[in-house]
Structure formats: C-alpha cells, structure tokens
Amino acid sequence: MSQIKLIPTKLKGKVSVPPSKSLAHRAIIAASLAKGISRIDHIEYSQDIKATIGAMEALGTIIEQHEDYLIINGNYTFTKNNTMPGVQIDCEESGSTLRFMVPISLVKENKVRFIGRGQLGKRPLDTYYEIFERQDIGYLYRENVLDLNVVGELKPDLYRIPGNISSQFITGLLFALPLLSFDSIIEITTPLESKGYIDLTLQVLKLYGIEVVNHEYKQFIIRGRQEYKARDYRVESDFSQAAFYLVAGALGNDVTLLDLNLDSLQGDKATIDFLKQMNCEIIENDEGIKVVSHGLKATTVDASQCPDVIPVVSLALALASGHSEVINAGRLRIKECDRLQATVEELNKLKAQAVEHESSMELEGVGTLIGGNVSSHDDHRMAMMLAIASTVCKEPIIIDNKGCVKKSYPSFWKDFEMLGGKIDGGNL
Numbered sequence: 001m002s003q004i005k006l007i008p009t010k011l012k013g014k015v016s017v018p019p020s021k022s023l024a025h026r027a028i029i030a031a032s033l034a035k036g037i038s039r040i041d042h043i044e045y046s047q048d049i050k051a052t053i054g055a056m057e058a059l060g061t062i063i064e065q066h067e068d069y070l071i072i073n074g075n076y077t078f079t080k081n082n083t084m085p086g087v088q089i090d091c092e093e094s095g096s097t098l099r100f101m102v103p104i105s106l107v108k109e110n111k112v113r114f115i116g117r118g119q120l121g122k123r124p125l126d127t128y129y130e131i132f133e134r135q136d137i138g139y140l141y142r143e144n145v146l147d148l149n150v151v152g153e154l155k156p157d158l159y160r161i162p163g164n165i166s167s168q169f170i171t172g173l174l175f176a177l178p179l180l181s182f183d184s185i186i187e188i189t190t191p192l193e194s195k196g197y198i199d200l201t202l203q204v205l206k207l208y209g210i211e212v213v214n215h216e217y218k219q220f221i222i223r224g225r226q227e228y229k230a231r232d233y234r235v236e237s238d239f240s241q242a243a244f245y246l247v248a249g250a251l252g253n254d255v256t257l258l259d260l261n262l263d264s265l266q267g268d269k270a271t272i273d274f275l276k277q278m279n280c281e282i283i284e285n286d287e288g289i290k291v292v293s294h295g296l297k298a299t300t301v302d303a304s305q306c307p308d309v310i311p312v313v314s315l316a317l318a319l320a321s322g323h324s325e326v327i328n329a330g331r332l333r334i335k336e337c338d339r340l341q342a343t344v345e346e347l348n349k350l351k352a353q354a355v356e357h358e359s360s361m362e363l364e365g366v367g368t369l370i371g372g373n374v375s376s377h378d379d380h381r382m383a384m385m386l387a388i389a390s391t392v393c394k395e396p397i398i399i400d401n402k403g404c405v406k407k408s409y410p411s412f413w414k415d416f417e418m419l420g421g422k423i424d425g426g427n428l
C-alpha cells in the first residue's frame with residue numbers, strides 16, 4: 001500500500017469542487033429506470049460511481065461513458081421478458097450502491113449476487129434481511145465479506161424502516177417502490193438521521209417524474225405503476241468534498257471553491273454553519289466562496305445529519321480554542337472504517353486532545369499539530385482530512401494507502417498539489 005509524505009505548506013488558489021457523489025448515484029439510477037435517453041453532465045469516475053454505472057449496466061441499461069458526462073439509454077423496463085436469469089453486481093466498497101441496488105434489482109423476479117470489498121461486508125444490511133424474511137425472498141450471505149445472494153421479487157407493502165441506521169435503505173426503497181404494481185408505504189420507526197440525503201432522493205425522483213407523498217419524513221406514500229421520465233441533468237458540486245477545502249480555509253489556507261450551489265439540499269452544506277459558529281466568515285464573490293477565520297472558537301457539532309464531514313470538521317475543532325463536542329456520532333462507526341475511533345486516534349497522533357465516547361467525541365483545542373506517521377484506515381475521508389491537517393502541522397505527515405481517495409475523489413492528490421500542497425517525491 002503506497003504511502004504519501006506531505007510537507008507542511010499553506011494551500012493557495014482556486015479549486016473546482018468535484019461533482020456530488022450522492023447526486024450522481026441518484027441521477028444515474030433514475031435515468032436508467034426511465035425509458036429513453038438521458039444525458040448526465042459533470043461526472044467524475046470515482047470507484048463508487050463506477051460501481052453504480054456497472055450495477056445499472058448489469059440490469060440491462062446501456063451507458064456510454066464520455067470524459068465528464070454519460071449518455072444513458074434506460075431500457076430496464078421491468079417486463080417479465082426483460083428479467084435477467086441472474087446477475088452479479090459488484091458494489092466495490094460503496095454502501096450507497098449496495099443499499100440502493102438491492103430493492104431496485106428485485107423490482108421484477110430476479111436472482112442477484114452482490115459482491116464488494118473492504119468494510120462493505122461488515123456494514124449493516126439487517127433492515128433488508130427483515131424484508132426478505134417477511135416477503136419470502138430467498139437470501140444467503142457470508143459474515144463480514146460482502147457476498148449476498150438474493151432470489152425473489154419485491155412486493156408492495158407497508159415497510160417499517162428505522163431512521164437511525166442508514167438512510168440508504170429508505171432511498172433504495174423510494175427508487176424501487178414506484179415501479180411495483182400497487183401502492184406502498186414507508187414508515188420511519190425511529191428518528192430520521194441523514195435527512196438531507198432523503199431530500200436529495202426526493203429531489204431527483206421528482207425531476208424524473210416520480211411522485212412521493214412525504215408526511216414530515218415519518219411516512220412516505222408511494223403510488224405504484226409510476227414511470228420514470230428520461231431527462232438531462234447536471235450534477236451539482238459536492239459539499240462533502242467541499243468540506244475539506246472549507247476547513248482548509250478555516251485553518252488559514254487561502255482556497256477559493258468554485259461552482260458550489262449555496263441553495264443545495266445537500267446536508268453536508270452544514271459545514272458552512274459549523275464554521276460560522278466557530279467564528280469564521282464566508283466570503284462570496286463572482287468566482288466562488290472562501291472561508292476566513294477570525295480565530296477559531298470551540299463549539300458543539302451535531303453529527304446526525306451530516307456524518308461524512310465529521311472527520312474534517314473535527315480537525316477544525318481540534319484547533320479551536322476551548323472545549324468542543326461532536327454529538328450524535330454513533331453512526332460514524334459503520335462507515336468505511338470506525339470514523340469516530342479513527343478520527344480521535346489519528347488527531348491524537350498529531351497531538352490533538354480528543355476523547356472518544358460511545359457516540360460522541362470531546363476535544364480540547366490545541367494551538368498546533370505536530371506531524372508524523374498517521375493512518376487513513378483505508379478510508380478516503382480520513383486520508384483527505386489528514387492531508388488538510390498537514391497544512392497546519394509543524395513536521396511532515398506520512399499517510400498510508402494514499403489510493404483510498406479513489407473511492408470518492410480520484411483527482412484529490414492532483415488538486416492538492418495544484419493548490420500548492422507539497423508531496424515529497426511527487427504524487428507518484
């Protein structure tokens with residue numbers, strides 16, 4: 001696994017924020033479920049997005065891949081004739097691909113094998129297993145390794161789904177249920193976390209012609225026999241990735257973020273609010289936005305609606321004067337790594353003062369970070385957080401498995417260098 005050594009340097013310049021991975025997954029799926037041709041612009045071929053493209057192709061969609069756009073010929077029409085005799089879907093390490101594709105692949109009687117890598121086989125799927133049991137859908141899986149075989153057909157039903165394990169189950173069902181022959185209801189049985197991701201799903205469904213009645217995120221009524229309508233779509237830029245550069249600004253780097261939609265429904269836009277709470281100013285001009293700090297102050301951050309930005313927001317908290325807390329963060333433990341434990345462990349290696357609790361973290365702000373050997377835990381968001389940390393370290397940082405950024409942001413190291421980040425020995 002290749003290491004990368006970063007020499008502490010301030011970043012300076014403009015960066016085009018990559019396309020939203022969450023919205024790209026959704027647009028590819030919606031366009032694939034529509035009859036006809038859709039063009040999806042602003043695509044980056046991260047491993048997760050490649051997995052979703054491959055999944056829809058496995059189900060019969062024809063997808064032309066161009067440099068930064070896709071032409072999708074959605075011919076997954078769900079007639080018995082089109083039913084595949086059995087398909088294999090490689091989800092790589094993408095929780096979204098897996099949890100979105102399970103119900104979608106079972107809209108008509110099907111036999112599907114899901115495989116994947118890394119931590120994916122350890123991330124929860126019980127919500128689907130309970131549905132399989134109730135609906136007599138056959139399934140077989142291996143513990144800890146993603147190898148799930150499913151045979152059967154999803155049925156119109158009253159789905160009772162917990163809101164605090166993963167919103168991805170709800171999204172998967174919201175995509176599949178409009179295509180069934182009768183109406184369905186999804187009832188959310190525990191408080192909904194990651195609500196912003198459900199908003200993204202509802203937004204894309206509406207654009208592609210699907211109606212869902214949303215009763216305050218507690219109940220969703222989904223009429224059956226609906227049809228997705230093909231349409232062109234441009235994926236907006238990603239607030240989960242923007243968070244790294246927003247925090248970089250808060251740490252004294254001079255980075256302008258281009259092409260961000262400040263009206264976006266992406267929940268990770270909350271990073272801006274957290275930084276404002278911490279005494280940062282957001283400067284907007286014609287070109288983009290940048291963050292300037294007026295001396296970082298401690299605050300309390302609620303992780304429940306925006307789990308993906310917490311590692312990098314914690315980096316800012318580690319350097320903010322006073323006592324900060326990250327609360328409602330239990331779900332960070334079931335991502336590409338245990339992000340709650342990993343964030344505390346790696347920040348402390350840099351001489352932060354962070355303490356891990358069961359579903360929260362406390363941080364006592366320190367004036368500076370040191371440097372040294374740290375681990376990405378093979379998690380893209382940890383590697384990118386540590387890269388931003390290097391800009392305020394006294395000594396070089398050496399991060400293991402630099403390649404893990406490919407999961408969501410393959411050009412991260414190139415952009416980091418373009419902003420003046422110093423990679424010892426070059427970005428090989």
Ligand SMILES: O=C(O)C1=C[C@@H](OP(=O)(O)O)[C@@H](O)[C@H](O)C1
Nearest residue numbers: 022096166167168194197307308
């Ligand atoms: O729907 C989505 O696009 C996502 C939902 C979130 O997962 P959970 O709902 O499991 O928190 C988030 O962590 C993930 O990176 C992307």
Ligand SMILES: C=C(OP(=O)(O)O)C(=O)O
Nearest residue numbers: 093094095096097308335
């Ligand atoms: C957790 C993530 O994605 P997923 O759940 O799709 O694997 C992520 O991108 O941080």
